[in-house]
Each structure stands twice: as C-alpha cells, then as structure tokens.
Amino acid sequence: MAGPGLGSGSLILQVVDECVKYYKYFSEASKMPEKHRYLQIRLQLEQQRFLVFAEEAGLLSTETGSETLSINSTLLQETLSEIKMLFEKFQQANGKYVDIILSDGPGIKLSPQPSMMDLLCATQAPIAKIDISVAPTAKTSLRSNSIFRKIIWKARKLRTIMVEPKRLVWVAFDQKAFTSLIANLEVLNSALISLLHSSRSRRINQAIQTSYQEIIQMKTDLQGLEATIQAITYNTNQEEEDIRSVVTPRRSFTSQSITIETRSNAQRIKYMKELADVKFHRLDIGRSDESTSTPSHRDEAFEYLNITNSFPQECIPRTREIIHMNGEFLWLEPIDYSLENLDKAINDVSCVSHRASLLAKLLSIALPEDFRTPPCRGFIDLRNASPNTPPQPILRLVLKVPIRHDPLEVHIFSLREILSSQPMPSLSLRISLCCQLAECLSNFHAVDWLHKGLRSQNILFFGPDVGCVDLQKPYLTGLELSRPDGRPELTDVAKPNPEADLYRHPLVQGGENADAYRKSFDLYSLGVVLLEVACWSPIESIVGYKVVSGLTGDELRSIKxxxxVDKSQAPLDSEVPAKSRCLEVVSAHAGDVFRDIVEILLCANEIESPAYPGEKAALRNRRLREAFAEGVVERLQKMREAL
Structure with a gap:
C-alpha cells in the first residue's frame, strides 16, 4: 500500500488529535443520568482501544518511519474522520461545551472528573527537572528510564487537550443514540486495529489488556465497580437489536479481520469482568467486616466457613497431608497468626479467628484459573484451652486438591523441596514456570491484592513423586500473609523468620513493618524466586550462606x-560497582534477558519511589505496573513462545 505523503500525514495527525479530545470530553461529560453511567464506562473502554491503536500506529508521534507508513492513508483518514463525525453529530444533538472556571468567581464550576486520561495529561513544567535514574544498576535504570519517558512522551502529546479548559455538559441524553454511538465506535476501532500488521496483534492485545486492568485498579468503591461490571457485561447488539445505523466498514476492510479483532476484544472484556468480580467481592467482604464490628456479629457473619467440628482434635491430619472428606480431597494449610504481634486494639481470639474467616471467604469465591490458587472450603480453629496459658489459636485453611488425577496417589511438593532434590530441568520448563508465576502475581496486583508471603516454600505442585510433578502447573499458597491492599487488619505483621526473610525486601524483614507494605515488595520476592529457578538452587546457596537459622538481621538485609552488586570485587576508588557474580550465574543459566528481568524485580522499590518531589501516587503506580508488565511479564511471555 502507498504510504501517506507529508500533507496527508499532517492531516491524519490533526484528526487523531481531534478524536482524542472528543473521547476525553465524552468520557468526562457532566450531568450524565446515573442509570446510564455504565455507558460512560463502556465508552472509556473504547477510548483505551483507540489510544492503544494510535500509539502502536505511530499516530501520537511526528517522527517518520512509524507504523503509519504501512497503512493506506486514505482508508485511515476516512475512518478517523468517521469517528470524529460521530462525536460531532451526537454532541450537536445532546450537549454543549462550557468553560471550566479555575479561579473563585461567579459562575458554575465544573471540575473534570478523574479519568484514565488524567494519568497521561501530566504538566510539562516539572518533567524537565526529573532525574529518572531509579536503580543501582545500569540495565534496570535504562529499562525504567524508557518506560518513564514513554509515559512523559504520551503526556506531552496529549497536553493539547488541556489548552482548551472546557467541559461537555449534557442538556439532553438519548440513551438509544448513545448506545448506537458506542456500537459504531466499537466497529470502527476494530477496523482500525485490523489495519496494523498481524505481528503487532499480540502487543496490542497486551496493551489493551493492561489498560483495562488499570480501569479496574482505579475503581476503589463498590458503586464504581458495580457500574464497571455492568458496563463490561453489557452487549450493545443484544440490548439494542433495533439499531440499524451501525457503521458499515469501508470496502477496503475485510469482515474477517474485523470479526477476529472483535472476538479478541470480547475475550479481553470477559477477563476484565472476572477481575472486576474478584475485586468487588474483596471490597464487599471488607465492608461487611466494618458493619459487623462486635465479636458475636463477626462470628455469625462467616460462621459457615468454620468447619472445625468436622475435624476431631485427636485425628487432625498433618500439614499438607491429603485427606478425603465429604467426597472431596483436601489438605490443611497453616495460618501462622501470633497474638503477641497483633495490634492491642484487636488482640483477642475472636478477632484472629474472624480474620481467618475473611481470608477463607476471599479464597472461596471462584477465582480465575490464572490466579493459580487452590479452592478454599473454609478453615479450622483449634484453641489451646489450658487455663494456665493465653489462648493461642491454631488456624489452618482447608484447601481442595486442584488436580483431576487420583488424589490417593498424589502428594504435595513445594518448589523448595524440588529445588533441593531434583536435577535442573530444561530452560523451556524453567521459563514457563517463571512466566506462570509472574502472570499469577500480576493478576493479584490487578485487583490490588498483595500476597506478602511469596517464596518457594509456598509454591506447590502435585504428583505421585517429587520427580513426576508438572512444573507448568504451580499453585500459590502461603495465604496467611495475603490481604486486600489497603486492609492491613486482614493480615499479621511479618514475624522474624530467617527462612521467610530470605525472600523479603530488606525494609520488611525481621518483623519490621513500619513502612506500609507495597506491591514492589511482592515483586522483590518474585525476583528472588525467579533467581532460584534460573540457578535451580535455594537462595541461601546462591548467596553463599550455609545455615539459614543462624543468620543475623544484618546478614539477611545484605542479601539484596x-x-x-559484588562489592568485594569493586576497586576502592571506583564509583562503578563490579558485576554481580549472582547475576553472572543467572546469565549463564538463563540468558542476559532473564538477568535483566531479575534486576527489574529486585529494584522494584526504587522504580516505585517518587521520581521527583510531590509525584502523585497514580503516576508511581502506573510506572511500576508498566515496568512489571513490559519489563517482566511480556519478556517472559516472549521467551516462552520462542522456546
């Protein structure tokens, strides 16, 4: 196909700018009827698809050599103009623009509502002063550098929206016409995406999926999540069968290519709904906890999850021993809550038991398979009734064996056991395992759920023998330290435990948790696990420690x-640290790309730290998400596909 000339290219970029503005105005329009709020969210999903296409096609850049040069300029311009015309037509019939008054004075103030675009529309003033060097190693600094510059680049491009401080206000609202608008935009966006080369499809799919996850993460209340779930459940064509004005794609588009992209987007939205459902349940459980503040009410709220009476105390099975009960094969996973570490305000047995019930409730919902979490059937609470000792509950989750083979011939093995007893498997198996673990943690973080106990002892496999497990089917446990983000009362403070501290970030080792636990600490733990898998050896062996139980706090904090950095090999007068022997071993066993992945994970806390004074949390969180998504998950997926 012929590439666009200079004139047509400039016109295309101009139309793209107009479309970006219309998407922003419509997605943030005020006086939207509350009952139709879900349609506004549905429009925001199409907004994200359009932005992903524009970025991948090079339409947010004026540089030459972009993907736009391989697209028929006439077809592209016609489609973009069609989108612009749809917005203009609806606005003329239903809305008007009003100026946003930024200073105190007479008139109606219509402050813009927060949206996905706010993350992109950063002011340019502080950007030039930012020192983006965020990690102690060159590779990680460069990687996070490029991710941060990418955000800034998009922000500068889209700043043109802010030079016109106005807001769209609905004076009337035609629900049927707005539904038709969304249907038309969905078809046109599918047509635009189908213009790109097929080699870009995987990248586009991941980018759209990431933007959808960001929408879920931004919803922090039940009402917002309800509207989101309604929006992504909504099917335009089914609800509005009488709409006959859906845009017919131009003759140059093939219906097959549009159908493929439409189906692909339907799968993305389906997965988005699963994540939204998980987050909704998480918030709903937290709300019910707040509304049942007394011990008696707390016990009643989740009484059905306490199945202690099903296990006579004289025959309680050993930890991680598979048993048969009520037609299911189960095992008990310990929850190590210690009353001495609890806050004094909640220091009672009933509260500890209730916290176990909350975790059991969260884990009993139908989590998507990609969470790699065994189904939970409840918990048991065995209390020490001796009058001479304080009550000390022994809490254990009751988990279901998640495999279909005969569980009588299956045993449970941790990754740590396998590392210590089995020969190193092939590189493809190790990469596949690491990719599964990264995707799993990404899913937890997508719904703002922190694991907080990620280590090889809590990564389980099932098989008749330790040498016969399927390394591509790991399951995550260790859920005694797992909690919804922002709900610290659902978790215990990390206790001093050298075997666990090997995997914890130095800031949260040894029970020192003054700083709020963050997602970057989970990523650090994942980095240690990936290091173990690459070298196929426990972390203490990699860093040269023999007896874990005797390690001091300083020795544990020095693991990072x-x-x-191998400081012993660095010249005394050199400001550049020597190469790490550990990372050299990783390169030898798994390659330089995998080494860079481990570096990014271990330096996640530096990536999440403010890049300049006063940087908003939203930008920091986005930077960490992109570093994890692009620098870790996507790279591992590419390596898995290549092997």
Missing part, C-alpha cells in the same frame, strides 16, 4: 546487595 549480594545479588545485585
């Missing part, structure tokens, strides 16, 4: 530096 031991992995990243």
């Amino acid at each position: 530096d031991k992995i990243l």
Whole structure:
C-alpha cells in the first residue's frame, strides 16, 4: 500500500488529535443520568482501544518511519474522520461545551472528573527537572528510564487537550443514540486495529489488556465497580437489536479481520469482568467486616466457613497431608497468626479467628484459573484451652486438591523441596514456570491484592513423586500473609523468620513493618524466586550462606546487595560497582534477558519511589505496573513462545 505523503500525514495527525479530545470530553461529560453511567464506562473502554491503536500506529508521534507508513492513508483518514463525525453529530444533538472556571468567581464550576486520561495529561513544567535514574544498576535504570519517558512522551502529546479548559455538559441524553454511538465506535476501532500488521496483534492485545486492568485498579468503591461490571457485561447488539445505523466498514476492510479483532476484544472484556468480580467481592467482604464490628456479629457473619467440628482434635491430619472428606480431597494449610504481634486494639481470639474467616471467604469465591490458587472450603480453629496459658489459636485453611488425577496417589511438593532434590530441568520448563508465576502475581496486583508471603516454600505442585510433578502447573499458597491492599487488619505483621526473610525486601524483614507494605515488595520476592529457578538452587546457596537459622538481621538485609552488586570485587576508588557474580550465574543459566528481568524485580522499590518531589501516587503506580508488565511479564511471555 502507498504510504501517506507529508500533507496527508499532517492531516491524519490533526484528526487523531481531534478524536482524542472528543473521547476525553465524552468520557468526562457532566450531568450524565446515573442509570446510564455504565455507558460512560463502556465508552472509556473504547477510548483505551483507540489510544492503544494510535500509539502502536505511530499516530501520537511526528517522527517518520512509524507504523503509519504501512497503512493506506486514505482508508485511515476516512475512518478517523468517521469517528470524529460521530462525536460531532451526537454532541450537536445532546450537549454543549462550557468553560471550566479555575479561579473563585461567579459562575458554575465544573471540575473534570478523574479519568484514565488524567494519568497521561501530566504538566510539562516539572518533567524537565526529573532525574529518572531509579536503580543501582545500569540495565534496570535504562529499562525504567524508557518506560518513564514513554509515559512523559504520551503526556506531552496529549497536553493539547488541556489548552482548551472546557467541559461537555449534557442538556439532553438519548440513551438509544448513545448506545448506537458506542456500537459504531466499537466497529470502527476494530477496523482500525485490523489495519496494523498481524505481528503487532499480540502487543496490542497486551496493551489493551493492561489498560483495562488499570480501569479496574482505579475503581476503589463498590458503586464504581458495580457500574464497571455492568458496563463490561453489557452487549450493545443484544440490548439494542433495533439499531440499524451501525457503521458499515469501508470496502477496503475485510469482515474477517474485523470479526477476529472483535472476538479478541470480547475475550479481553470477559477477563476484565472476572477481575472486576474478584475485586468487588474483596471490597464487599471488607465492608461487611466494618458493619459487623462486635465479636458475636463477626462470628455469625462467616460462621459457615468454620468447619472445625468436622475435624476431631485427636485425628487432625498433618500439614499438607491429603485427606478425603465429604467426597472431596483436601489438605490443611497453616495460618501462622501470633497474638503477641497483633495490634492491642484487636488482640483477642475472636478477632484472629474472624480474620481467618475473611481470608477463607476471599479464597472461596471462584477465582480465575490464572490466579493459580487452590479452592478454599473454609478453615479450622483449634484453641489451646489450658487455663494456665493465653489462648493461642491454631488456624489452618482447608484447601481442595486442584488436580483431576487420583488424589490417593498424589502428594504435595513445594518448589523448595524440588529445588533441593531434583536435577535442573530444561530452560523451556524453567521459563514457563517463571512466566506462570509472574502472570499469577500480576493478576493479584490487578485487583490490588498483595500476597506478602511469596517464596518457594509456598509454591506447590502435585504428583505421585517429587520427580513426576508438572512444573507448568504451580499453585500459590502461603495465604496467611495475603490481604486486600489497603486492609492491613486482614493480615499479621511479618514475624522474624530467617527462612521467610530470605525472600523479603530488606525494609520488611525481621518483623519490621513500619513502612506500609507495597506491591514492589511482592515483586522483590518474585525476583528472588525467579533467581532460584534460573540457578535451580535455594537462595541461601546462591548467596553463599550455609545455615539459614543462624543468620543475623544484618546478614539477611545484605542479601539484596549480594545479588545485585559484588562489592568485594569493586576497586576502592571506583564509583562503578563490579558485576554481580549472582547475576553472572543467572546469565549463564538463563540468558542476559532473564538477568535483566531479575534486576527489574529486585529494584522494584526504587522504580516505585517518587521520581521527583510531590509525584502523585497514580503516576508511581502506573510506572511500576508498566515496568512489571513490559519489563517482566511480556519478556517472559516472549521467551516462552520462542522456546
């Protein structure tokens, strides 16, 4: 196909700018009837698809050599103009623009509502002063550098929206016409995406999926999540069968290519709904906890999850021993809550038991398969009734064996056991395992759920023998330290435990948790696990420790530096640290790309730290998400596909 000339290229970029503005105005329009709010969210989903296409096609850049050069300019311009015309037509019939008054004075103030675009529309003033060097190693600094510059680049491009401080206000609202508008935009966006080369499809799919996850993460209340779930459940064509004005794609588009993209987007939306459902249940459980504040009410709220009476105390099975009960094969997973570490305000047995019930409730819902979490059937609470000792509950989750083979011939093995007893498997198997773990943690973080106990002892496999497990089917446990983000009362403070501290970030080792636990600490733990898988050896062996139980706090906190920097080999007068022997071993066993992945994970806390004074949390969180998505998950997926 012929590429666009200079004149047509400039016109295309101009139309793209107009479309970006219309998407922003419509997605943030005020006086939207509350009962139709879900349609506004549905429009925001199409907004994200359009932005992903524009970025991948090079339409947010004026540089030459972009993907736009391989697209028929006439077809592209016609489609973009069609989108612009749809917005203009609806606005003329239903809305008007009003100026946003930024200073105190007479008139109606219509402050813009927060939206996905707010993350992109950063002011340019502080950007030039930012020192983006965020990690102690060159590779990680460059990687996070490029991710951050990408955000800034898009922000500068889209700043043109802010030079016109106005807001769209609905003076009338035609629900049927707005539904038709969304249907038309959906078809046209599918047509635009189908213009790109097929080699870009996987990248586009991941980018759209990431933007959808960001929408879920931004919803922090039940009402907002309800509207989101309604929006992504909504099917335009089924609800509005009488709409006959859906845009017919131009003759140059093939119906097959549009159908493929439409189906692909339907799968993305389906997965988005699953994540939204999980987050909704998480918030709903937290709300019910707040509304049942007394011990008696708390016990009644989740009484059905306490199945202690099903296990006579004289025959309680050993930890991680598979048993048969009520037609299911189950095992008990310990929850190590210790009353001595609890806040004094909640220091009672009933509250500890209730916290176990909350975790059991969260884990009993139908989590998507990609969470790699065994189904939970409840919990048991065995209390020490001796009058001479304080009550000390022994809490254990009751989990179901998640495989279909005969469980009588299956045993449970942790990754740590396998690392210590089995020969190193092939690189393809190790990469596949690491990819599964990264995707799993990404799903937890997508719904703002922190694991907080990620280590090889809590990664389980099932098989008749330790040498016969399927390394591509890991399951995550260790859920005694797992909690919804922002609900610290659902978790215990990390206790001093050298075997666990090997995997914890130095800031949260040894029970020192003054700083709020963050997602970057989960990523650090994942980095240690991936390091173990790459070298196929426990972390203490990699860093040169023999007896874990005798390690001091200083020795445990030095593990991060031991992995990243070999200070003993650095010249005394040199400001550049020597290469880490640990990372050199990773390169030898799994390649340089995998080494860079481990570096990014271990330096996640630096990536999440403010890049300049006063940087908003939303930008920091987005930077960490992009570093994890692009620098870790996508790279592992590419490696898995290549092997």
